[in-house]
Each structure stands twice: as structure tokens, then as C-alpha cells.
Amino acid sequence: MCQMPREPEAFSEQVLRILKRLNPDGQADLAGPMDLLYNGRHLSLTNLYRMVCCDPERGVDIVDEFLDRMAEGDTIGSLSMPLELARPRIMPRIQPESIFDRLDRQQVAHIPFVNGTVIVFVIDMPRLTVSITTEQVLRWGITVEDLDLWSRENLHGYTPDLKVQLIEADDGGRAAVFSVQDGYDAARLLLGSLYERLAPELHGDFFVATPARDLFVALSASPDTFVDRLRKRATRDFRRLPYPITNDLFVVTRDGVAGTQAA
Numbered sequence: 001m002c003q004m005p006r007e008p009e010a011f012s013e014q015v016l017r018i019l020k021r022l023n024p025d026g027q028a029d030l031a032g033p034m035d036l037l038y039n040g041r042h043l044s045l046t047n048l049y050r051m052v053c054c055d056p057e058r059g060v061d062i063v064d065e066f067l068d069r070m071a072e073g074d075t076i077g078s079l080s081m082p083l084e085l086a087r088p089r090i091m092p093r094i095q096p097e098s099i100f101d102r103l104d105r106q107q108v109a110h111i112p113f114v115n116g117t118v119i120v121f122v123i124d125m126p127r128l129t130v131s132i133t134t135e136q137v138l139r140w141g142i143t144v145e146d147l148d149l150w151s152r153e154n155l156h157g158y159t160p161d162l163k164v165q166l167i168e169a170d171d172g173g174r175a176a177v178f179s180v181q182d183g184y185d186a187a188r189l190l191l192g193s194l195y196e197r198l199a200p201e202l203h204g205d206f207f208v209a210t211p212a213r214d215l216f217v218a219l220s221a222s223p224d225t226f227v228d229r230l231r232k233r234a235t236r237d238f239r240r241l242p243y244p245i246t247n248d249l250f251v252v253t254r255d256g257v258a259g260t261q262a263a
Contacts, residue, residue: 004052004059008034011052012045018060019067026071042102043070050242069128081123083140089124090132091158092151092187094210094245109137109144114259115248119190121147124154129183152190162188166201173226174202178216186210186245194218195254207260208250209234213243218252 005011012030019028019038031037034045048066052059097116100108109132110118121144122129137144165177176198178185188194189208198206202220207227209217211234219230231249238247251258 003056004063006053006056008049011049012036015045015048015063015067018063022064022067023071038070044102047242050240054241072128080136080139083142086123086140087150088154090147090151091122091124091129091154091184092119092148092190093122093129093184093213094118094186094189095120096245107133107135109134109147111144111148114257115246115250116259117246119148119151121151152192155184155187156191156193158182158184164198164201169226171223171226173223173230174220175230176201176218179214181214183213185214185216186212188216189250189252189257195252198252199254205251205253208252208257210245210250211235211238211247212241212245215241219249 005014012034016028016030016036019026019036026039028036028038031042034049036043036045048063051066052062055062094113094117095110097118099118099120108120110120113119121132123132132147137147159180159182162178162180165179167175167177169175178188189210191197198218202218204221206221207219209215209219209230215237217230217234219227221227227249231247234249235247238244249260251260
């Protein structure tokens with residue numbers, strides 16, 4: 001079976017070889033550890049590396065698919081989609097503030113959130129998502145507040161029959177898990193109906209862990225041993241899974257979502 005190298009430097013070099021094979025006309029080179037320079041823009045390979053580490057037997061296939069979708073996203077991203085076509089496809093994603101270590105904050109359509117995160121917006125396509133830039137927002141003549149409103153409405157209707165897995169621990173703690181694996185599990189923290197849906201099961205105000213894009217775990221606020229155990233699990237997942245968000249817990253109350261980072 002095809003596997004990718006485990007060493008980050010060798011992994012990056014192998015990704016570069018695969019990219020040149022798939023796109024021989026593109027300009028590609030390594031700009032640093034886990035940093036690929038492709039057609040003038042930097043691409044961090046960290047998430048791809050973590051994806052492969054989670055399923056090493058499919059390593060080369062994962063890289064092929066990732067790079068193929070990247071090229072497809074570049075093509076679609078260069079097109080100007082009319083707002084009437086894009087609006088029902090606009091979706092939210094929660095990202096760590098650290099994305100601006102490699103992206104220009106002024107070019108990314110976003111709004112501040114809590115726990116050192118921001119909400120960004122994408123156009124959901126059949127095989128990939130395309131990030132929405134501030135340039136696109138200006139071209140459409142709208143605001144990021146419009147994006148926020150529409151994306152939450154679309155998120156609510158994306159999986160109307162969303163199933164929740166409820167788990168009860170021996171120490172009395174309770175957890176509720178969303179696991180659709182559609183790229184929006186963590187973003188479901190933004191659902192307006194979240195408190196009404198989960199508070200009865202979790203005995204009132206509750207915490208939510210979103211260590212990575214495809215993880216959402218709501219947990220009761222007590223007992224402390226239960227909360228500490230799941231907090232440690234969230235930290236481990238934050239360190240190993242692709243598309244990490246935060247290892248801090250969010251607090252969900254009837255009045256909205258707050259962060260625990262400052263506290």
C-alpha cells in the first residue's frame with residue numbers, strides 16, 4: 001500500500017513531487033518546513049500532514065485528492081459568482097486567529113468570535129469550499145454582517161434532520177455529539193437553536209468543545225471531574241487532528257455563546 005513519509009521534511013518534499021506530477025505547468029517550490037509556495041501563494045501543509053497521519057494507509061490518495069481539489073478551488077475562486085447563486089451556498093466556519101499568521105487579515109471576510117477565534121465564510125460547492133474574500137464582499141455590495149446572517153440561516157437548513165448522540169458517564173456527566181463529517185460539525189456551535197435543543201439533555205447551561213473542524217462535543221457543566229476529562233481529550237485532539245480550532249471550551253447559555261479563554 002502507498003504511504004507518505006512520516007518525517008515532516010520528507011513529507012513536504014514528496015507532496016512537492018506529487019504536485020509537480022499533477023500540475024506540471026504550475027510554479028511550485030518549498031518555502032520552508034511544511035510551507036509550499038504554489039503559483040505565488042503560500043500553502044501550509046500542516047493540515048494535510050495531520051490528515052495523512054490519521055489514515056496513513058491512504059496517504060498518497062489523500063494527498064492526490066487534496067491537491068486536485070486545491071487546483072479546482074483556484075479555478076473556481078478566480079470566477080465571479082453572482083450573489084443570487086452564491087447566497088444559498090454561503091456557510092460559516094470557525095477558525096483560530098492564528099490563520100492570520102499566513103493570511104492577510106484585510107483580505108479575509110470574517111467577524112471576531114470568542115476564545116481567540118473568528119468566523120469566516122465559504123461558498124459550499126459539491127466537491128470543495130471556496131473562501132469569501134473582502135474583495136468579493138465589496139463586489140457584491142454587501143457587508144460581513146449579511147454573510148453572518150445568511151450563513152447561519154444556511155447552516156440551520158443544511159442538515160435539518162441532524163441527529164445527536166447522547167452519552168452518559170459513570171460519574172453523572174453527560175455529553176452530546178454531532179458527527180456528520182461534512183466540514184461543519186464545529187460550526188454548529190453557531191446554530192441559533194442549539195441551547196433549546198441541548199439544554200434539557202445537559203441540565204441547563206453547558207460547555208462545547210470544538211478542538212477541530214470535524215468535532216463537536218457539548219458537555220454538562222458538572223461534575224468537575226467529567227469536564228476536566230473531556231477538556232484534556234479536547235487538548236489531545238487539538239494537537240493531532242487536521243484543521244484545529246481551539247482547545248478552550250465555549251459556554252452556551254440562553255443568552256448566547258461565550259468563551260472560557262479569558263476566564
